[in-house]
Amino acid sequence: MIILGIESSCDDTSAAVIKDCILLSNVIASQRVHEAYGGVVPELASRAHQQNIVPVVSEAIRQAGIDKKDIDAIAFTRGPGLPGSLHVGTAFSKGLALALNIPLVDVNHLHGHVLAHFIKEDENTVVPEFPFLCLLISGGNSQIIKVNSPYDMEIMGQTIDDAAGEAFDKCAKVMGLPYPGGPIIDQLAHEGDPKRFKFSRPHIEGYNYSFSGLKTSFLYTLRDQLKLNPNFIEENKASLAASLQKTIIDILMDKFGKAIKDTGIKTVAIAGGVSANSGVREAVQQYCERRGIKAFIPKRLFTTDNAAMIAVAGYFKFKNGETCDITAPPFARVVI
Numbered sequence: 194m195i196i197l198g199i200e201s202s203c204d205d206t207s208a209a210v211i212k213d214c215i216l217l218s219n220v221i222a223s224q225r226v227h228e229a230y231g232g233v234v235p236e237l238a239s240r241a242h243q244q245n246i247v248p249v250v251s252e253a254i255r256q257a258g259i260d261k262k263d264i265d266a267i268a269f270t271r272g273p274g275l276p277g278s279l280h281v282g283t284a285f286s287k288g289l290a291l292a293l294n295i296p297l298v299d300v301n302h303l304h305g306h307v308l309a310h311f312i313k314e315d316e317n318t319v320v321p322e323f324p325f326l327c328l329l330i331s332g333g334n335s336q337i338i339k340v341n342s343p344y345d346m347e348i349m350g351q352t353i354d355d356a357a358g359e360a361f362d363k364c365a366k367v368m369g370l371p372y373p374g375g376p377i378i379d380q381l382a383h384e385g386d387p388k389r390f391k392f393s394r395p396h397i398e399g400y401n402y403s404f405s406g407l408k409t410s411f412l413y414t415l416r417d418q419l420k421l422n423p424n425f426i427e428e429n430k431a432s433l434a435a436s437l438q439k440t441i442i443d444i445l446m447d448k449f450g451k452a453i454k455d456t457g458i459k460t461v462a463i464a465g466g467v468s469a470n471s472g473v474r475e476a477v478q479q480y481c482e483r484r485g486i487k488a489f490i491p492k493r494l495f496t497t498d499n500a501a502m503i504a505v506a507g508y509f510k511f512k513n514g515e516t517c518d519i520t521a522p523p524f525a526r527v528v529i
């Protein structure tokens with residue numbers, strides 16, 4: 194079964210082709226236009242998707258070595274995401290599905306992140322067994338999900354305010370670093386002292402997360418220190434990054450560890466843009482190694498937004514007989 198996946202939920206235009214979960218191509222056009230603004234500008238994102246989508250899809254089909262007539266179904270990101278961006282991918286997918294007279298499959302972007310672990314680069318790729326616990330950490334979400342099957346995912350906990358990625362990006366922004374700050378903090382953290390600064394940690398019940406207190410305490414530290422030394426940020430960049438990253442990892446691992454213990458599940462995975470973070474990857478790996486738990490750490494390429502994960506999630510739905518109507522609108526928030 195050959196599936197074409199199309200992703201356009203935020204600022205990456207991506208198209209991928211899979212054959213029974215085996216990856217044939219995965220083309221991603223990242224939008225640089227937002228860097229000057231310190232965050233994604235929705236209207237600019239939609240326009241860039243419009244420019245990119247035709248060449249990106251053509252290239253994915255070309256690299257896969259198939260003809261568009263070979264495609265059995267088109268899987269597209271229906272939401273959540275930026276409305277304008279979603280509209281571009283949704284409208285394009287509908288047009289192509291109509292032209293080729295093939296079914297459309299709507300995919301929840303977050304399911305895509307979780308199911309990225311089922312992208313096979315060859316026949317030997319090992320995939321997680323069900324049920325597994327997934328820590329989904331991205332620019333917009335921080336969730337602990339019990340994945341019972343590709344069709345059955347229970348959210349055990351989630352952020353009540355900011356997401357982990359937002360904590361990275363917003364703190365980086367106040368340090369004067371470009372967007373997105375996550376990867377830069379990750380790099381800087383290698384040279385800094387993670388114990389140098391203490392930032393506040395949340396005390397909330399259950400498996401939920403909160404990152405807004407950390408963000409505020411980071412901001413207050415900078416404000417107070419800058420009064421004493423105007424060069425404070427420049428002189429302490431690496432240790433600020435290392436301490437911030439350590440705090441975010443501790444917060445993430447505290448609840449994820451609790452969920453692992455309480456459920457007794459022996460297979461875990463991480464997903465989403467923040468799972469590219471070297472400290473997060475190491476922390477999960479170490480936690481699991483010590484306890485005999487199998488950890489699935491995705492390739493960095495599959496952590497941020499990509500269409501390969503959308504194609505795989507679509508593959509599972511299509512196999513299950515789930516397609517979507519040509520009139521289906523995109524959803525900015527509602528989870529499908």
Ligand code: KG4
Pocket residue numbers: 203330331332333334357358359361362373374375376379465466467468469470471496497498
């Ligand atoms: O999954 P994603 O591409 O977008 C959403 O669907 O939200 O994640 C983007 C987020 C951004 O906040 C970015 O700063 C963060 O992932 N990120 C990282 C790293 N690479 C990407 N955060 C920390 N360390 C990284 N290495």
